[in-house]
Amino acid sequence: MSYDVVIVGAGVTGAAIARELSRYRLKLLVLEKEAEPAFGVSKSNSGIIHAGTQNSPASLKGWLCVEGNRLLREELAEDLGLNLVQCGQLIVIFDEADLPELDRIKAEGEALGVKGLQLVDRAWLDANEPNLGPEVKAALLVPSAGIISPYRFVYALVENALKNGAELKTSCRVTGVTRIEKGGFYVEAGGQVYATRFLVNAAGLRADEISALAGAPTFRITPRKGEEYLLDRKREHIANRIIFPLPSKTSKGILIIKTSDGNPMIGPTAHDTEDKEDLATTDAGLAEVLAGARRMIPSFEKSDIIAYFAGLRPVAGKDFVIRHEDSAPGLVNAAGIQSPGLTSAPAIAVMVADILKKHGLELRPKEQFHRLRPRPAHLFQIPLEESRRLIEKNPAYGDIVCRCELVSAQEVRDAIKRGAVTLDGVKFRTRAQAGRCHGGFCTTRILKIMQEELGFPVTALTKRGPGSELIKDERK
Amino acid sequence: MRDRELVIVGGGPAGMAAALAARAAGAQDVLLLERDQHLGGILNQCIHPGFGLHHFKEELTGPEYADRFARQVAEDPGIEVSLRSFVVKLTKDREISFLRPGALEEVKARAVILATGCRERTREMIAIPGSRPAGVYPAGLAQKIVNMEGWIPGREAVIVGSGDIGLIMARRMALEGVSVKAVVEIQKTSRGLVRNVVQCLEDFGIPLYFQHRISMIHGRDRVEKVSVVKVDDEFRDIPASGFELSCDTVLISVGLIPENELLEMAGAEMDRKTNGPVAPEVNLTSLPGIFACGNAFKVYDLADSVTRDSELAGRAAARYLGLK
Numbered sequence: 150m151s152y153d154v155v156i157v158g159a160g161v162t163g164a165a166i167a168r169e170l171s172r173y174r175l176k177l178l179v180l181e182k183e184a185e186p187a188f189g190v191s192k193s194n195s196g197i198i199h200a201g202t203q204n205s206p207a208s209l210k211g212w213l214c215v216e217g218n219r220l221l222r223e224e225l226a227e228d229l230g231l232n233l234v235q236c237g238q239l240i241v242i243f244d245e246a247d248l249p250e251l252d253r254i255k256a257e258g259e260a261l262g263v264k265g266l267q268l269v270d271r272a273w274l275d276a277n278e279p280n281l282g283p284e285v286k287a288a289l290l291v292p293s294a295g296i297i298s299p300y301r302f303v304y305a306l307v308e309n310a311l312k313n314g315a316e317l318k319t320s321c322r323v324t325g326v327t328r329i330e331k332g333g334f335y336v337e338a339g340g341q342v343y344a345t346r347f348l349v350n351a352a353g354l355r356a357d358e359i360s361a362l363a364g365a366p367t368f369r370i371t372p373r374k375g376e377e378y379l380l381d382r383k384r385e386h387i388a389n390r391i392i393f394p395l396p397s398k399t400s401k402g403i404l405i406i407k408t409s410d411g412n413p414m415i416g417p418t419a420h421d422t423e424d425k426e427d428l429a430t431t432d433a434g435l436a437e438v439l440a441g442a443r444r445m446i447p448s449f450e451k452s453d454i455i456a457y458f459a460g461l462r463p464v465a466g467k468d469f470v471i472r473h474e475d476s477a478p479g480l481v482n483a484a485g486i487q488s489p490g491l492t493s494a495p496a497i498a499v500m501v502a503d504i505l506k507k508h509g510l511e512l513r514p515k516e517q518f519h520r521l522r523p524r525p526a527h528l529f530q531i532p533l534e535e536s537r538r539l540i541e542k543n544p545a546y547g548d549i550v551c552r553c554e555l556v557s558a559q560e561v562r563d564a565i566k567r568g569a570v571t572l573d574g575v576k577f578r579t580r581a582q583a584g585r586c587h588g589g590f591c592t593t594r595i596l597k598i599m600q601e602e603l604g605f606p607v608t609a610l611t612k613r614g615p616g617s618e619l620i621k622d623e624r625k
Numbered sequence: 626m627r628d629r630e631l632v633i634v635g636g637g638p639a640g641m642a643a644a645l646a647a648r649a650a651g652a653q654d655v656l657l658l659e660r661d662q663h664l665g666g667i668l669n670q671c672i673h674p675g676f677g678l679h680h681f682k683e684e685l686t687g688p689e690y691a692d693r694f695a696r697q698v699a700e701d702p703g704i705e706v707s708l709r710s711f712v713v714k715l716t717k718d719r720e721i722s723f724l725r726p727g728a729l730e731e732v733k734a735r736a737v738i739l740a741t742g743c744r745e746r747t748r749e750m751i752a753i754p755g756s757r758p759a760g761v762y763p764a765g766l767a768q769k770i771v772n773m774e775g776w777i778p779g780r781e782a783v784i785v786g787s788g789d790i791g792l793i794m795a796r797r798m799a800l801e802g803v804s805v806k807a808v809v810e811i812q813k814t815s816r817g818l819v820r821n822v823v824q825c826l827e828d829f830g831i832p833l834y835f836q837h838r839i840s841m842i843h844g845r846d847r848v849e850k851v852s853v854v855k856v857d858d859e860f861r862d863i864p865a866s867g868f869e870l871s872c873d874t875v876l877i878s879v880g881l882i883p884e885n886e887l888l889e890m891a892g893a894e895m896d897r898k899t900n901g902p903v904a905p906e907v908n909l910t911s912l913p914g915i916f917a918c919g920n921a922f923k924v925y926d927l928a929d930s931v932t933r934d935s936e937l938a939g940r941a942a943a944r945y946l947g948l949k
């Protein structure tokens with residue numbers, strides 16, 4: 150089996166690259182070690198489509214973020230049927246003495262091309278964000294920031310890339326890379342060997358290991374953990390925009406985040422760790438997040454929390470590492486994709502395509518590139534009248550499985566047809582089990598639908614892949 | 626939009642008792658909406674005995690108890706039961722929208738009784754730290770998995786919380802051959818019935834740790850172990866008191882919350898602490914003509930008490946409708 154480009158990793162970076170390259174007449178393969186795409190860092194983040202502020206104008210991530218934000222707003226959200234909400238953001242200060250900091254952020258943002266930045270005073274805030282606490286003195290308004298569902302973004306990219314001929318192999322870990330004498334690589338993964346002219350490394354937390362395997366041990370990834378706490382949807386209107394404090398050296402601080410599904414979220418923390426598998430939340434993290442959020446909006450209560458998770462930012466120094474490695478010709482790294490990697494992904498993809506072209510990959514556009522991806526039907530996103538039409542066409546949209554988030558049996562089946570093979574995969578695509586009861590009512594029903602659609606016994610069904618089986622034995 | 630006399634949302638013991646009592650008090654047209662494919666609510670998964678001692682003066686299992694009412698409901702020509710019917714919207718003017726396979730229906734009721742039961746509090750609500758592997762289940766879900774589906778979720782379990790559901794599930798799992806390592810309770814005493822502590826734990830040699838909490842869940846893909854720590858009277862960890870229990874399953878039984886999203890949507894005044902309606906007396910809400918009963922009104926320990934109070938709700942609705 151021989152490919153033009155093999156991409157390691159089906160997070161947002163690998164998925165965006167695959168989708169971008171699928172415009173061209175190329176043989177493409179994406180290899181992903183997890184059971185489904187988006188099971189790495191790309192599922193555990195804040196879901197913010199950053200405007201580009203809070204980055205140095207000299208940084209790669211600064212301008213990739215601004216460009217990624219533009220691509221998403223102007224093209225991709227529409228083309229891929231994504232629910233991008235441009236809610237805007239505020240960067241607040243607690244001390245008038247910090248006004249020059251806001252001015253600096255504004256100037257840096259403008260240098261990067263961020264539009265519409267505006268300083269707003271307390272009176273403006275009282276009128277527009279009535280829940281802000283008394284400590285907040287002023288803010289910088291950033292209108293082009295938005296929110297998106299991170300995993301649905303990845304699924305859309307992957308589905309569209311596959312539609313355009315790319316191949317994806319999941320549960321397929323890259324374990325070895327050998328250079329081919331006359332150019333290219335043999336990639337060992339999941340017991341197979343794939344030959345490729347170019348290797349694109351988008352392996353997230355493991356990108357340093359993949360780069361080293363391919364002969365370029367040029368950087369090291371240090372995970373930086375972020376804990377996030379989701380609140381009940383009843384608190385949806387606690388803030389109208391995403392609220393930031395002033396950034397610190399290593400992070401943007403504890404934020405009040407809106408999510409595209411309605412539940413507000415508070416977080417993330419930012420602490421370096423050595424362990425690339427350490428996704429545990431902690432008592433200390435919760436206390437830090439609550440304290441940070443309450444400083445901006447005091448009315449948060451611990452009892453508002455309905456879910457929490459931790460994600461690890463793949464950090465390789467201060468900036469992204471996106472380059473051809475001359476010590477391993479044919480290897481292009483898209484690594485160290487820390488925040489704002491979700492936002493930047495579409496721009497990273499274009500940049501990677503350019504690098505590949507510069508190093509000899511000819512990019513000939515396909516005659517027919519399917520730019521559009523149909524938007525999947527979700528009852529929770531549409532008004533009742535539209536639900537009625539859907540249900541009249543297909544009765545199974547009226548068969549409600551998940552009562553907290555209003556998900557029908559048909560949506561679960563659609564998700565499986567679109568590639569879900571795990572309970573988390575169903576949850577991320579449909580929101581079933583993502584609400585306040587955490588699957589207390591719907592889990593058995595979903596498992597039964599999965600049994601039917603996938604043809605597995607229940608004991609083979611998993612939460613997120615092998616090892617995470619849900620049911621140990623079955624009484625016949 | 627069709628007009629109906631009385632619409633009852635939820636076909637558990639509360640909804641059924643309310644429907645029958647409203648009929649006895651003169652209601653002619655009762656529509657009973659139930660999301661599930663059968664009546665009975667939570668009782669269907671409670672296959673242990675202990676139900677009906679007051680109401681029927683005999684000891685029944687949950688499904689037997691539910692069945693007695695379900696049969697009366699089925700035989701009553703004045704009650705229309707609509708199964709697989711999920712109410713998605715309620716207004717203060719008692720307009721109701723519900724989805725069922727094939728249709729979105731809208732009705733306007735002269736009176737409404739909400740009998741939507743409760744949901745379980747989750748791991749997240751008590752914020753147990755740690756990873757999020759497979760094998761952490763709300764105890765009621767585990768009950769459904771075992772009793773309704775015949776699936777066994779794990780082989781070694783630790784149970785968080787010593788209320789009745791936790792105790793009953795400890796025994797249920799032990800009977801299925803699961804090794805139940807411990808029940809961990811943060812309080813000094815059990816909220817459950819004494820007979821359950823004896824019959825479900827002591828008879829099976831399952832240790833019960835009072836004034837302890839789970840301080841961490843470990844395991845990447847599936848639960849591997851939990852850290853347990855002793856707490857003082859103010860729920861602060863006691864240093865150096867920690868130990869670990871290896872297990873592949875953690876069942877969370879830390880209480881129930883009334884399920885009242887519809888009532889809230891209609892604009893009723895809610896008690897943010899209990900998630901029940903703010904009401905001067907049992908079964909009332911702040912909205913005229915809208916009643917709540919059973920576990921949706923407040924969390925009950927016994928199904929018999931649910932039945933008793935829900936009959937009152939049926940009669941109150943009839944009175945509101947000017948009957949009798």
Ligand SMILES: Cc1cc2nc3c(=O)[nH]c(=O)nc-3n(C[C@H](O)[C@H](O)[C@H](O)COP(=O)(O)OP(=O)(O)OC[C@H]3O[C@@H](n4cnc5c(N)ncnc54)[C@H](O)[C@@H]3O)c2cc1C
Pocket residue numbers: 157158159160161162163180181182183186187188189190191192193194195196197198199321322323324351352353354355356359373374375376377417459460461462486487488489490491492493
């Ligand atoms: C707490 C937190 C909050 C964040 N908030 C935001 C935000 O609001 N906005 C924003 O723009 N960014 C945000 N980010 C950053 C963003 O999530 C990341 O930049 C982005 O998800 C990185 O995507 P990726 O595809 O590079 O990595 P990943 O999503 O981790 O993808 C890499 C993939 O490679 C696979 N892989 C690894 N090794 C192998 C192998 N040997 N073989 C095969 N496959 C392999 C992994 O399984 C994984 O699926 C946040 C990050 C965190 C942690």
Ligand SMILES: Cc1cc2nc3c(=O)[nH]c(=O)nc-3n(C[C@H](O)[C@H](O)[C@H](O)COP(=O)(O)OP(=O)(O)OC[C@H]3O[C@@H](n4cnc5c(N)ncnc54)[C@H](O)[C@@H]3O)c2cc1C
Pocket residue numbers: 634635636637638639640658659660661665666667668671676710711712713740741742743744745764765766768790793881884887918919920921925926927928929931
């Ligand atoms: C997990 C669990 C285990 C229990 N075990 C015991 C026990 O062992 N012994 C005991 O005495 N008590 C037990 N209880 C208490 C028990 O809930 C009550 O005694 C009694 O069943 C409550 O009756 P109910 O009708 O109020 O609620 P439920 O029995 O919960 O009935 C509510 C009904 O409303 C339906 N519904 C909810 N929302 C909607 C909607 N939007 N549209 C349509 N229908 C809807 C539900 O499907 C359900 O059928 C248990 C409770 C729980 C949650």
